[in-house]
Amino acid sequence: MNDKYICELCKKEFEKAITDEEANKEAEELFGVKEASNRADMAIVCDDCFKKIMKKETYILQEALRDLYYNFLKSIGIIWLVKKISFLELKNWVKEKEDK
Numbered sequence: 422m423n424d425k426y427i428c429e430l431c432k433k434e435f436e437k438a439i440t441d442e443e444a445n446k447e448a449e450e451l452f453g454v455k456e457a458s459n460r461a462d463m464a465i466v467c468d469d470c471f472k473k474i475m476k477k478e479t480y481i482l483q484e485a486l487r488d489l490y491y492n493f494l495k496s497i498g499i500i501w502l503v504k505k506i507s508f509l510e511l512k513n514w515v516k517e518k519e520d521k
């Protein structure tokens with residue numbers, strides 16, 4: 422069994438800390454993907470890179486929440502208030518949305 426792997430993000434070589442079976446189980450729990458180690462659309466990454474990716478995922482989630490928040494504000498017609506007052510960081514973000 423090959424007990425080393427190369428992280429696809431940082432390209433460094435690492436010892437496998439868990440078996441493929443364990444990694445697959447983890448991937449299934451996290452992403453609902455079966456047999457992750459045999460799939461071309463799943464990348465093997467080291468712990469550090471994985472944490473970075475998960476941080477980014479959280480960030481995307483927050484973005485989605487802000488989208489909801491934006492639509493909510495707009496639906497109750499107080500979006501102008503957000504625009505007028507430089508309120509938190511929302512001002513720039515609303516501008517960003519409306520420019521699209």
Ligand SMILES: [Zn+2]
Pocket residue numbers: 428429430431432433466467468469470471
């Ligand atoms: Zn890495």
